Structures are given as C-alpha cells and as structure tokens.
Amino acid sequence: MLYTVAMLHTVVQERRKFGPLGWNIPYEFNQADLTASIQFVQNHLDDMDPRHGVNWSTVRYMIGEVQYGGRVTDDMDKRLLKMFCKAWFKEDMFQPGFQFFWASGGGDPGKPYTIPVCKTVQQYLDFIEKLPPVDSPEVFGLHPNANITYQSKTARDILDTVLHIQPKESSAGLGETRETF
Secondary structure (H helix, E strand, O other), X not given: OHHHHXXXXXXXXXXXHXXXXXXXXXXXXXXXXXXXXXHHHHHHHHHOOOOOOOOHHHHHHHHHHHHOOOOOOOHHHHHXXXXXXXXXXXXXXXXXXXXXXXXXXXXXXXXXXXXXXOOOHHHHHHHHHOOOOOOOHHXXXXXXXXXXXXXHHHHHHHHHHHHHHOOOOOOOOOOOOHHHO
C-alpha cells in the first residue's frame, strides 16, 4: 500500500507540469500530503481487524477526499483523483497482474508500471532505479501529446526569461543605461 500511496503522490505532483491538461487548477500538493497519507495507512493497518481485512472505502475516502482531495476545488479534478483512488486502492493491488499504467516510449508497446514484489528495501530501490528516467505522460494518465504542450510551455518560458534579462537600450543614445549604475 505504501508503494501505491507514493505512486499517487508522484502522479498528482507530476500532472501539475502539464498545466490545465494535468489539473484544471494548479494545486499545491506537497510532502505533507504524502506524509499524512502514509501515517493514515499505517494507523489504519495497525487498527485493522485481520478477519475483516482492509476497509477499502475508508482508505479511498481518506486519501482521495481528505488527504489529497482536501486541496482540490474543481469538480472534474476531484472526480479524477477519486478515479485514481478507486482504480488503485483495492484488493486487486495485491494481485501479480496489477498495474498502474502502461508507459510507451514512442512507438514501442511499452512496459507496465507495477507494484514490485520485493523482500528488502534494496530490492525496492533497485526496481525503482530501473524505471525510465523520464516518464511519458501516459504514466500520469495523459495522452502522449500532452508532452508537446509541456515542452512548448517550457520553451516559451525560457525565451521569455532570456528576453527579460536582455539589457535595455535607448534609441537616442543619451542618458544613463542600467549598466552604468
């Protein structure tokens, strides 16, 4: 469950970079959201009756509507967040075939993002280390073309910054410029 909470946190954080394609409103999800969600899961599992198992509706509600959903104000964004929780936080997450998304890197069929089955922390770290360094938008539930929008915005921001730091010149050539101060 911890890995799924971390994946949800990654998705909500990374979707922000795609602007309105990621979230209709740019929310300030942060480390406190992840920490509170992890603490909730730990408390829930500690207090759980083993005969009844995990109360998935409680887990989905607390993570999707309270921990992360408490920041979300747009109805469509809230709906999306609830969908992630409904798809990921369920008994199926413990099955070998469970996967978050398929990530394709262009033309190849891609590989699924799954929950690793490991026995040590080092095995988890090794698994994470083998993940692609740059994820396609599909990993975050977006169309591959979302990357075009993101890269266009990034290029525009860089060019705006370059233009803003250029020295200002006067056409008459008289008076003081910023460089003389």
